[in-house]
Amino acid sequence: MAFAGAPAPSAPASAAAADRGVVYHVLTWFGVGRGLAHTVGLLVTEPLVVVAVLIGAWVLSRMERRLSARIVGSLRLVPPLVRATPRGSDRARTLAGVFDAVFRTVIWVTALLMVLAQLDLHLAPFVATATIVGAALGFGAQTLVKDFLSGLLIIAEDQYGVGDTIELGDLTATVEGLTLRVTRLRGLDGVVWYVPNGDIRTVGNHSEGTSQAVVDLQVPAGTDLALAGRLAEDEGRQMAASPEWSAELASRPVFVGVLSASASDVTLRLMAATAPGHHFRVANHLRLRVLERWRREGVAWSAETPEQLPGDLSTQPYAPSAATGQGAGAPAAPEPGPPPGAVTGPEPAGGDEAEGEVGSAGGA
Secondary structure: OOOOOOOOOOHHHHHHHHOOHHHHHHHHHOOOOHHHHHHHHHHHHHHHHHHHHHHHHHHHHHHHHHHHHHHHHHHOOOOHHHHOOHHHHHHHHHHHHHHHHHHHHHHHHHHHHHHHHHOOOOOHHHHHHHHHHHHHHHHHOHHHHHHHHHHHHHHHHOOOOOOOEEEEOOEEEEEEEEOOOEEEEEEOOOOEEEEEHHHOOOOEEOOOOOEEEEEEEEEEOOOOHHHHHHHHHHHHHHHHHOHHHHOOEOOOOEEEEEEEEOOOEEEEEEEEEEOOOOHHHHHHHHHHHHHHHHHHHOOOOOOOOOOOOOOOHHHOOOOEOOOOOOEOOOOOOOOOOOOOOOOOOOOOOOHHHHHHHHHHHHHO
């Protein structure tokens, strides 16, 4: 309350007194002079604010580690079985470290700007520069940002990793490198492909979990299919029992049955669970062993010359006949024709009389 004879303080003076802070008002309340209270406020308040900002930044940087781990855990949209794999856990820790570094940078940059503002430094040039750079990146690097975000999700969800065999459209290749921006692949023909992560929409991974070796074999129509299936399963059982292939086969091959049939051939299918990424090699070797077993057993293809249908002389083996000296499958020998230069044509009428006259003339 103002005294009756005291002059009323002006509005700027009241505002200046109100802006001097809590320390100034506390000291003047205890009877300290205004000049001394103002000086103490300048020497104490600003350092206290700076220290408080630094302490708050340190506390937030310690708390954001758990926040980073929770964010990575929420991004990993994969089943619990895959989440427990060692590679997935390593990637989760790596991504948590990335988020930790990003959040820590943001926290300390914000704290630095607050300290500079407390020291009465003008931040308008910094803010204007950051705005221009952000706008340029937002409009000019949209594809780059898309690639980075897609790569972040690929790594977070552990969709594939280095050494995996994947399918991208018509391309089947092995992953040789994976970054936040691009995936490096090597095709089966040795060509190296660089695919931006933002362009990957659908991907198939042959190396996740157990792979499946699928072997389709064609046999001629009329083959004993039950016997062919038993022989194929027996050969697969022997292959699974061999030390060379036991580590690559997760289960012994199984004869599935008939896949398709036509008037000329029948397609049979065998399947076997293999170790991740070994299905191509196992399928090729299993196909070779089953075909060789069928050939030895004479099921689909005999080891000897197959029996031909009656009357099919074009494919019968050549065997000379005792009567004619020609093989049953060989074409008949052509009859001898007239000697070169001989005139052929219809025999003239009265040929016997003409012959006699020529003979008499020759005798005379």
